[in-house]
Structure formats: C-alpha cells, structure tokens
Amino acid sequence: xxxxxxxxxxxxxxxxxxxxxxxxxxxxxxxxxxxxxxxxxxxxxxxxxxxxxxxxxxxxxxxxxxxxxxxxxxxxxxxxxxxxxxxxxxxxxxxxxxxxxxxxxxxxxxxxxxxxxxxxxxxxxxxxxxxxxxxxxxxxxxxxxxxxxxxxxxxxxxxxxxxxxxxxxxxxxxxxxxxxxxxxxxxxxxxxxxxxxxxxxxxxxxxxxxxxxxx
Amino acid sequence: xxxxxxxxxxxxxxxxxxxxxxxxxxxxxxxxxxxxxxxxxxxxxxxxxxxxxxxxxxxxxxxxxxxxxxxxxxxxxxxxxxxxxxxxxxxxxxxxxxxxxxxxxxxxxxxxxxxxxxxxxxxxxxxxxxxxxxxxxxxxxxxxxxxxxxxxxxxxxxxxxxxxxxxxxxxxxxxxxxxxxxxxxxxxxxxxxxxxxxxxxxxxxxxxxxxxxxx
Numbered sequence: 389x390x391x392x393x394x395x396x397x398x399x400x401x402x403x404x405x406x407x408x409x410x411x412x413x414x415x416x417x418x419x420x421x422x423x424x425x426x427x428x429x430x431x432x433x434x435x436x437x438x439x440x441x442x443x444x445x446x447x448x449x450x451x452x453x454x455x456x457x458x459x460x461x462x463x464x465x466x467x468x469x470x471x472x473x474x475x476x477x478x479x480x481x482x483x484x485x486x487x488x489x490x491x492x493x494x495x496x497x498x499x500x501x502x503x504x505x506x507x508x509x510x511x512x513x514x515x516x517x518x519x520x521x522x523x524x525x526x527x528x529x530x531x532x533x534x535x536x537x538x539x540x541x542x543x544x545x546x547x548x549x550x551x552x553x554x555x556x557x558x559x560x561x562x563x564x565x566x567x568x569x570x571x572x573x574x575x576x577x578x579x580x581x582x583x584x585x586x587x588x589x590x591x592x593x594x595x596x597x598x599x600x601x602x603x
Numbered sequence: 604x605x606x607x608x609x610x611x612x613x614x615x616x617x618x619x620x621x622x623x624x625x626x627x628x629x630x631x632x633x634x635x636x637x638x639x640x641x642x643x644x645x646x647x648x649x650x651x652x653x654x655x656x657x658x659x660x661x662x663x664x665x666x667x668x669x670x671x672x673x674x675x676x677x678x679x680x681x682x683x684x685x686x687x688x689x690x691x692x693x694x695x696x697x698x699x700x701x702x703x704x705x706x707x708x709x710x711x712x713x714x715x716x717x718x719x720x721x722x723x724x725x726x727x728x729x730x731x732x733x734x735x736x737x738x739x740x741x742x743x744x745x746x747x748x749x750x751x752x753x754x755x756x757x758x759x760x761x762x763x764x765x766x767x768x769x770x771x772x773x774x775x776x777x778x779x780x781x782x783x784x785x786x787x788x789x790x791x792x793x794x795x796x797x798x799x800x801x802x803x804x805x806x807x808x809x810x811x812x813x814x815x816x817x818x
Contacts, residue, residue: 389764389765389766390764390765390766390767391723391724391762391763391764392762392763392765393761393762394660394661394759394760394761394762397661397760397763398659398660400774402658402659403773403774404773404774405658405659405661405774406658406659406774407771407773407774407775407776408658408770408774408775408776409655409658409661409663409760410655410658411774411775411776411777411778412661412663412736412738412760412763412776413632413653413654413655413663414632414633414634414653414690414778414783414785415630415631415632415778415783415785415795416630416631416632416655417628417629417630417631418629419629436655437654437655438628438629439628439652439654439666440624440625440628440631440651440652440666441666441748441750441751441753442668442750442751442753443617443620443621443624443625444613444617444620444621445609445613445750445751446609446612446620446624446627447750447751448624448627448628449666451654451655451656451664453657475629478798481798481799481801482799482801482809482810482812483809485801485804485810486804486809486810487804488804489804489805489806489810490805490806491806492806495806500806501809508606509606521627523627528750529748529749529750531746531748531755533656533744533746533755533757534744535656535657535660535662535743535744535757536656536657536660536662538656538657540746540748540755542748542750544609545609545612545624545627546608546609547606547607547608547609548606548607548612548627549604549605549606550604550605550607551604551605552605555623556622558618558619558622559615559618559619559620559621559622559623559626560622560623560626560787560788560790560791561622561623561626561627561787561788562626562787562791563626563629563630563787564787564793568629568630569798570629570630570785570795572775572776572777572778572779572795572797573775573776573800575775575800575801575802575803575813576775576777576797576799576800577797577798577799577800577801578779578795578796578797578798579795579796579798580630580785580787580793580794580795580796581793581794581795581796582787582791582792582793583693583696583784583792583793583794584696584697584791584792585788585790585791585792586696586697586700586790586792587790588790589700589701589702589703589704590704590705591704591705591706591707591710591715594697594698594701594716595697595700595701595704597697598790
C-alpha cells in the first residue's frame with residue numbers, strides 16, 4: 389500500500405487532488421437540486437454532498453461550495469426558502485452531469501440539458517419530472533463553514549413524491565428498484581446492487597441478514 | 604406516485620419514519636471510524652454520513668448523532684483530535700454493521716466483531732487492517748447543529764493508505780475496483796458498478812463520456 393501525507397496531497401496538481409479527495413470519501417448520493425429565483429427563473433444543479441441530518445424532524449443537509457464557485461442554487465434557496473431534491477436515474481445521467489456547467493443566471497438548465505420542470509402541490513420550486521424519487525425542502529438553517537468558505541444548508545422535508553410500491557413494509561426504500569444512481573468523485577456515476585440488509589445490531593450476537601422484498 | 608407531507612411523516616411510527624427518511628437521501632458512503640480514548644482503549648463504529656467538504660485543504664466531515672445516542676467516537680475525537688476512516692468491503696459487511704450495537708465504553712468493537720486494529724506512522728488512532736482504502740484525519744472543527752442536537756465534525760486528511768495501482772492517472776479512485784461498499788438507509792449494504800465518467804461540463808456542448816481504466 390502507498391501512503392500519502394498532508395504535504396503530499398498539498399503538493400499535487402489541483403485537478404488530480406480534487407479527483408483523489410473527491411473519491412476518497414466513498415460512493416455518494418448524487419441528486420439534482422431544483423430552485424427558482426424571485427423573478428420566477430428556474431435553476432437546476434447537480435450536488436453530491438447530500439447528507440442525512442435526522443429523521444424526526446426529517447432534516448436533510450447539503451454542502452454548498454464557496455459562493456464564487458456555486459452562487460445560483462444558494463441565492464435562490466436563501467431568497468425563496470424552498471428547494472427540491474431529485475434522484476437521478478441512468479436514462480438521464482448525462483443530462484444531470486451537464487447541469488454542472490457554469491450557465492449564466494438567466495439560463496434554465498432544464499432547457500439546456502433537456503429535462504422537464506414540474507410544479508406540484510403549490511410548491512414554488514420545480515421538481516424534475518423524469519425523477520422517480522423526489523422531495524421538497526423548506527430551508528431551516530444555513531451554517532457557514534469558515535474553514536473553507538463553504539456552507540451546510542439544512543432543510544426539512546415538506547413533500548415527498550415516490551411510487552408507494554417501492555416502499556417496503558418497514559419504510560425502507562429499496563433504491564435499486566428505482567435505479568437511483570450514486571456517484572464517485574466529481575464525474576463518475578454508478579449503479580448499485582443490494583448485498584444484504586441486516587437486522588438491528590445488539591451486543592452479544594452478530595446481526596443476521598433481513599429478508600428483502602421479492603424474496 | 605404517492606405524496607407524503609411533513610404531517611404524514613411526523614405521524615409515522617418511528618422506525619418506519621427512520622427507515623424511510625434514511626433511504627430518501629440516496630445511496631451513502633458507509634465507513635468505519637476508528638478512535639482511541641485517553642486510556643488507550645480502541646473504539647470502532649460504522650457511520651454513513653461522511654461528506655466531502657473541500658479538496659484544498661482536504662477536509663472531510665461526518666454527522667455525529669446526539670451525544671446520548673452516539674457518545675464514544677465523538678468523545679474520543681474531542682479528546683485526542685485524531686481518527687481514522689476506513690472503507691468497507693463485502694468480506695466484512697456483517698462485522699461492520701455489528702459495530703453499530705451499543706457496546707459499553709470499555710469494550711473493543713474490533714474484538715467483538717472480529718476486525719483487526721492496525722497502528723501505523725505514529726498515528727494514535729487505529730486503522731482497520733482489512734480495509735483497502737483508509738485515511739487518518741486531524742480534527743479541525745466541531746460545529747453543533749442546534750436544530751436536532753447533532754454535530755458536523757470536520758477533519759483534515761493527514762495520511763492516506765491505498766494501493767497506488769487503483770488510482771487513475773488523473774487522481775480518480777475507481778472504487779468499484781476495491782469493492783468499496785455503499786449503503787442505503789440504516790442497514791442496507793450495496794455494491795456499485797460504474798455506468799460512466801463524464802468530462803468536465805461546459806455550456807454549449809453536452810459533456811461526453813471519459814475513458815476508464817482497462818478500456
């Protein structure tokens with residue numbers, strides 16, 4: 389095994405370092421965040437830093453890069469307080485990735501990449517029509533991370549749209565059944581296959597596998 | 604598609620809600636965090652909330668649940684300032700999951716589940732010998748999330764151990780080549796398969812696929 393120190397990492401060319409550190413954290417949830425600005429202009433961006441904060445209340449976070457690098461989604465969430473998170477599937481991986489291009493504020497990424505904005509339930513932010521698992525969030529808190537000028541943006545789940553059939557009797561959503569995609573690094577998109585579910589672990593006896601839907 | 608509101612979610616039985624919200628965020632990076640307390644007692648826990656904060660400096664975060672639910676890893680990181688993050692592979696998924704059992708502080712999860720602590724490079728925290736991709740972090744900041752009494756714990760990468768062969772020429776670590784596992788919900792473990800890598804996206808032309816190692 390090779391070993392790399394902080395000094396080694398700091399010495400690397402910046403794209404090499406970004407690829408390496410971005411993949412070091414493991415496979416990631418990758419999603420499209422839909423927003424609208426105060427003039428009604430829709431925006432769509434791909435984010436791979438969605439993180440579970442808690443289930444009760446249902447809080448979900450994401451890391452926004454420094455404002456100079458990623459201004460539009462952040463500004464729209466700040467001004468409207470509402471955004472959507474949409475799972476990505478293999479049929480539109482390339483379009484999803486393309487939303488990472490730096491389009492001007494007046495441009496709709498939906499139009500540019502060929503995805504369809506969908507407004508439902510009186511929620512101001514657009515969902516992605518092509519997505520099979522999607523939810524809207526109401527902004528709860530923006531926490532600045534001073535170490536590198538990023539932000540932890542936390543929202544509460546206010547509306548979920550999903551096929552009821554894919555939710556197991558215990559609430560587990562078996563995301564391989566919806567072909568939800570995950571990512572690695574900044575540009576690798578992956579399909580996931582279930583190895584096993586395990587029962588709730590307790591000391592003294594190793595947790596056994598759980599039956600899964602269809603078995 | 605079914606729709607669920609904040610009120611629906613709040614009304615659900617707590618394990619159903621936890622399963623649902625935990626899988627709603629998509630596939631997750633799942634890892635073992637290794638720590639040691641001031642008395643030298645090793646600790647190992649499974650965490651599925653690792654999040655990339657930035658590449659330069661190389662900062663990686665994770666969400667620690669409220670202290671009553673998850674005290675040991677957090678206390679050890681606070682007192683020593685050092686911890687390791689270790690990727691999980693199919694050969695020890697069951698052992699990794701078992702570290703989520705609530706063992707007493709004096710118990711080593713390494714011993715209980717059958718994994719091997721490995722000390723290297725003078726770093727006080729234990730790595731997991733069986734892991735093929737692992738790194739040590741030095742604590743930079745603990746940010747309390749007052750909304751639900753959780754914490755964002757941020758460290759800087761101080762040592763990475765990985766087979767050099769699996770790092771592509773551009774720094775990308777193709778994690779399916781190491782059989783790194785990802786998770787869904789609190790108890791589902793998955794294998795990931797590459798769909799495609801895409802080039803850096805720019806406005807005006809849809810990003811094309813990148814060649815991957817072995818092609």
